[in-house]
Amino acid sequence: MAGATQNRTLLIAGAVVVVLIILIAGYFLFAGGGEQPAEAPAQEEQPAAGQQQEQATGGQEGVAPQLPQLTGDVRTDIVNIARYLEANGVTEVKFRVHGAGDPNSIHRVYGIVEAAARLNKILEEEGLQLRIVIEDKKFSAKADEPAEVFLQSFPQRQEADIIAVSYRWISTFAEEGYILDLTPYVEAYKNTELADYYESLMNAVTYKGRVYALPQDTEARPLYILKPVMACLGYDAWEIAQKVDAGEYTWYDIFRIAKEAVDQGCSEWGVIHRKGTAHPDLVQFYYAFGGEFTGEDPEKLYLYVDALYKWLSVEYALARNGLTPENMLEWDWYKQIHPTIVSAKTAFDIGGIWYWTEWQTKDYYLDPQTGERRPLTAEEVYEKFAYSLFPAGEPGKSPVTLSQPFAFMISANAGKLNPDYEKLKDAYHMIAFLLVVKANDPDLNAIHSIVSSHLPIREKSAQLMNDQEFIQKLASGNLDFILDPEARDAFAELSVKTANPINIEFLSKVSYMLNYTNVPPLHWAYQPLAEFFKEAVDFVLKGQMTPEEATQYVLDQIRADPELAQAIEIVGEIPQGWTFP
Amino acid sequence: MSYSRALTLAFFLGPAMTLVILFFVLPVIVTLYASFTDLRNWNIQRGLTEFVGTYNYEILGYMAFNNPKVKYAVITTIVFVAATLFINVVGGLTLAILTFFLEERVSTGYRLLWLLPRMTPVAVYSLLWYYFFHSSDLGTLNKVLLSLGLISEPIDWKLWHLPVGTWMILVFVNGLVGVSFGMIVFYSAIKSLPWEYIAAARVDGAGNLTLVRRIILPQLRWHLVFVTVWQLLSLLTTYAHIFLLYQWGTIDRLWGQTWSLFVFTTAFLGDQRQGLAAAAATVLVAIGAVLGLITLRIMGFQRLVTRPRGEL
Numbered sequence: 005m006a007g008a009t010q011n012r013t014l015l016i017a018g019a020v021v022v023v024l025i026i027l028i029a030g031y032f033l034f035a036g037g038g039e040q041p042a043e044a045p046a047q048e049e050q051p052a053a054g055q056q057q058e059q060a061t062g063g064q065e066g067v068a069p070q071l072p073q074l075t076g077d078v079r080t081d082i083v084n085i086a087r088y089l090e091a092n093g094v095t096e097v098k099f100r101v102h103g104a105g106d107p108n109s110i111h112r113v114y115g116i117v118e119a120a121a122r123l124n125k126i127l128e129e130e131g132l133q134l135r136i137v138i139e140d141k142k143f144s145a146k147a148d149e150p151a152e153v154f155l156q157s158f159p160q161r162q163e164a165d166i167i168a169v170s171y172r173w174i175s176t177f178a179e180e181g182y183i184l185d186l187t188p189y190v191e192a193y194k195n196t197e198l199a200d201y202y203e204s205l206m207n208a209v210t211y212k213g214r215v216y217a218l219p220q221d222t223e224a225r226p227l228y229i230l231k232p233v234m235a236c237l238g239y240d241a242w243e244i245a246q247k248v249d250a251g252e253y254t255w256y257d258i259f260r261i262a263k264e265a266v267d268q269g270c271s272e273w274g275v276i277h278r279k280g281t282a283h284p285d286l287v288q289f290y291y292a293f294g295g296e297f298t299g300e301d302p303e304k305l306y307l308y309v310d311a312l313y314k315w316l317s318v319e320y321a322l323a324r325n326g327l328t329p330e331n332m333l334e335w336d337w338y339k340q341i342h343p344t345i346v347s348a349k350t351a352f353d354i355g356g357i358w359y360w361t362e363w364q365t366k367d368y369y370l371d372p373q374t375g376e377r378r379p380l381t382a383e384e385v386y387e388k389f390a391y392s393l394f395p396a397g398e399p400g401k402s403p404v405t406l407s408q409p410f411a412f413m414i415s416a417n418a419g420k421l422n423p424d425y426e427k428l429k430d431a432y433h434m435i436a437f438l439l440v441v442k443a444n445d446p447d448l449n450a451i452h453s454i455v456s457s458h459l460p461i462r463e464k465s466a467q468l469m470n471d472q473e474f475i476q477k478l479a480s481g482n483l484d485f486i487l488d489p490e491a492r493d494a495f496a497e498l499s500v501k502t503a504n505p506i507n508i509e510f511l512s513k514v515s516y517m518l519n520y521t522n523v524p525p526l527h528w529a530y531q532p533l534a535e536f537f538k539e540a541v542d543f544v545l546k547g548q549m550t551p552e553e554a555t556q557y558v559l560d561q562i563r564a565d566p567e568l569a570q571a572i573e574i575v576g577e578i579p580q581g582w583t584f585p
Numbered sequence: 586m587s588y589s590r591a592l593t594l595a596f597f598l599g600p601a602m603t604l605v606i607l608f609f610v611l612p613v614i615v616t617l618y619a620s621f622t623d624l625r626n627w628n629i630q631r632g633l634t635e636f637v638g639t640y641n642y643e644i645l646g647y648m649a650f651n652n653p654k655v656k657y658a659v660i661t662t663i664v665f666v667a668a669t670l671f672i673n674v675v676g677g678l679t680l681a682i683l684t685f686f687l688e689e690r691v692s693t694g695y696r697l698l699w700l701l702p703r704m705t706p707v708a709v710y711s712l713l714w715y716y717f718f719h720s721s722d723l724g725t726l727n728k729v730l731l732s733l734g735l736i737s738e739p740i741d742w743k744l745w746h747l748p749v750g751t752w753m754i755l756v757f758v759n760g761l762v763g764v765s766f767g768m769i770v771f772y773s774a775i776k777s778l779p780w781e782y783i784a785a786a787r788v789d790g791a792g793n794l795t796l797v798r799r800i801i802l803p804q805l806r807w808h809l810v811f812v813t814v815w816q817l818l819s820l821l822t823t824y825a826h827i828f829l830l831y832q833w834g835t836i837d838r839l840w841g842q843t844w845s846l847f848v849f850t851t852a853f854l855g856d857q858r859q860g861l862a863a864a865a866a867t868v869l870v871a872i873g874a875v876l877g878l879i880t881l882r883i884m885g886f887q888r889l890v891t892r893p894r895g896e897l
Contacts, residue, residue, distance in 0.1 A: 016591055025606045159629045180628045331720040331741060334834040339723065532855045539838050546744060564652030566644055
């Protein structure tokens with residue numbers, strides 16, 4: 005009997021402890037993150053552009069200033085917001101920024117730092133106390149890192165306020181309500197600061213009819229044609245480039261020339277391309293064979309089977325003929341890919357326009373005279389490479405290129421580090437938006453384009469890139485127009501190295517490619533689909549699968565996941581009787 | 586009386602129970618809970634309140650039959666766990682016995698050597714194998730074989746008699762990491778055996794083999810059970826090294842994915858479906874629990890913990 009009581013007591017005590025601990029832990033786990041539910045920004049009360057609101061009237065005694073409305077003029081807006089915040093006792097506003105990319109793309113962080121300096125200068129001139137402080141600036145070498153970190157840290161409210169990442173994250177972030185819907189702000193600025201932004205880029209940052217980001221830069225992905233190899237074959241590289249651009253030469257011709265180059269010993273490889281992810285580079289094949297991702301139903305992603313099959317057939321043929329390495333997707337950037345290209349050991353390379361200055365700043369080239377690795381000079385790059393659009397897949401199709409713009413996105417919790425956040429968050433959000441607008445000032449966007457070899461996002465920047473006085477300033481490192489000393493030094497170091505006529509001419513020459521560009525769609529199913537593409541390309545390159553099998557593999561993968569099967573519309577089938585080369 | 590007794594019990598058991606519940610029971614409950622929600626993209630607020638019933642399990646079932654990758658993940662997991670477990674236990678035991686017969690000074694250094702894979706950071710260690718098995722002549726293994734004239738072309742090891750090559754890399758790399766664990770446990774067990782037994786056996790003329798078979802092994806049963814179950818469960822859930830090798834293309838994308846890696850990639854790569862991953866993880870926990878119990882039963886755990894019939 006005593007034993008039974010003892011057992012029961014033990015059980016009760018145990019149960020009580022268990023329940024208590026679960027309750028406490030549950031409270032911390034869920035309630036901790038739940039204090040501030042992330043509202044879908046689309047529903048947030050943001051100042052509608054047309055809404056009549058009283059302007060900030062700080063300074064007038066007895067009248068509490070109201071949240072100002074954006075007017076489209078940066079000076080007016082920052083002053084109004086500052087008065088409103090000062091009236092609420094705020095004199096400092098802090099933000100965190102996280103950008104990423106190639107080492108020359110420091111604008112993705114310093115652009116915001118400089119924007120803060122420029123806004124602070126206005127505040128100082130107007131005699132206001134408020135200052136904007138960028139208290140944490142992070143730059144990652146891995147392009148997707150800021151987005152991944154943002155995704156993980158948003159629920160804990162630890163994320164950066166402004167991030168510079170690929171536009172393709174917009175769909176995920178917008179669906180989850182993680183980033184601000186900028187539509188009302190953009191509406192206010194569309195006729196002023198944003199008037200000369202390229203329309204295609206504004207479309208790229210628009211998701212389901214709402215604008216969620218401002219473009220930061222863009223690029224094109226040319227086919228580099230190695231002049232020394234073409235000379236060895238007796239061809240003129242620029243003539244080939246012209247024929248590709250005109251659609252006269254297709255992948256059948258590129259294949260033929262690449263094979264000649266290898267067979268005749270003019271180069272070791274025929275075509276080298278990027279590794280890792282097929283998204284976004286190799287998907288150009290899909291476009292070049294007439295593939296599309298959009299169609300009648302805007303909710304769906306479309307997959308054209310014949311374009312996919314033809315893409316995989318080209319890769320298969322390239323590898324089987326020894327023109328592209330079977331293990332291309334595993335090649336090492338530093339030891340294999342770039343050294344092979346800059347040493348003219350390949351006839352063609354599918355790359356990006358940023359390669360142009362990367363080859364001038366990284367020691368990829370093994371100098372046969374000294375036996376040492378060094379970067380190429382601008383003149384050497386000019387001497388070695390011709391470039392064209394990505395060739396049409398087959399006769400009757402058009403050449404293409406592909407852009408994947410970078411964009412500044414603003415967290416739905418932007419400014420959370422600052423006092424009285426719930427009450428003043430709209431003002432903080434507006435300042436974050438103004439920071440992004442100022443970071444894209446024509447001079448800052450132009451200097452970024454030049455030092456990192458990207459294309460500008462607005463006409464004014466493109467014009468500035470043709471302004472000799474401006475270029476001269478960059479070449480001499482005299483960047484007195486940059487206010488923040490840290491940003492100025494960082495930009496000066498890069499601009500001295502890269503601002504020369506050859507590079508600037510290159511950028512203006514490749515700008516025409518944007519007329520042929522494709523921007524992969526903002527659709528959640530594109531990410532997994534791109535992953536299947538990458539695997540399929542790897543399988544055909546290695547000869548593990550034939551193009552038919554690899555195409556079937558992609559289709560099976562889609563059908564094996566009910567959600568994907570519903571989201572992706574498979575169009576057409578594997579063409580009969582089509583051969584490559 | 587019973588109230589104060591309950592309090593006393595709660596007081597003494599509380600701290601230990603808290604730890605157990607916080608770090609062992611609660612994660613299982615949270616995983617189970619998440620597997621019935623539409624948690625994705627880390628959206629805890631939305632995900633954890635949107636119940637989808639058994640939807641994730643249905644998707645998982647559908648994938649298991651229709652998605653070759655998921656099918657192969659099951660096969661790879663079975664092969665990987667079985668082969669690596671064998672290496673870890675038998676290898677650990679062999680090393681322990683061998684080092685036991687070595688002179689102490691030499692043996693310590695030698696055992697330390699085997700601990701290196703465990704001490705090296707995962708990324709560094711994986712990078713080592715990435716270069717070792719690299720499919721071009723950059724790879725150490727290919728370079729050595731080429732220079733010895735044993736092969737004329739670099740071999741893509743992961744594709745060697747696919748899936749055998751990929752499995753070999755997986756088992757090799759993880760086996761090396763795990764073998765030291767068994768070695769340490771077995772070595773200290775052998776060291777703690779009463780010296781009299783060994784001395785007596787020696788006096789009776791037992792050679793090394795007889796000593797191992799008749800004296801050492803019978804006394805290591807407990808340790809064998811422990812190392813086997815422990816390693817079995819670790820191998821079922823390990824993914825760090827495999828993930829890096831998978832990402833870097835050292836192992837095949839179809840055949841190099843184990844179930845635990847599938848859980849990881851589903852949760853944190855691509856479209857980040859954490860609810861679905863939680864369902865896959867729950868299945869893994871269930872399988873781990875069942876396998877653990879079966880192993881304990883096969884290895885006679887019950888007999889080991891039964892009170893001896895007579896007084897010792």
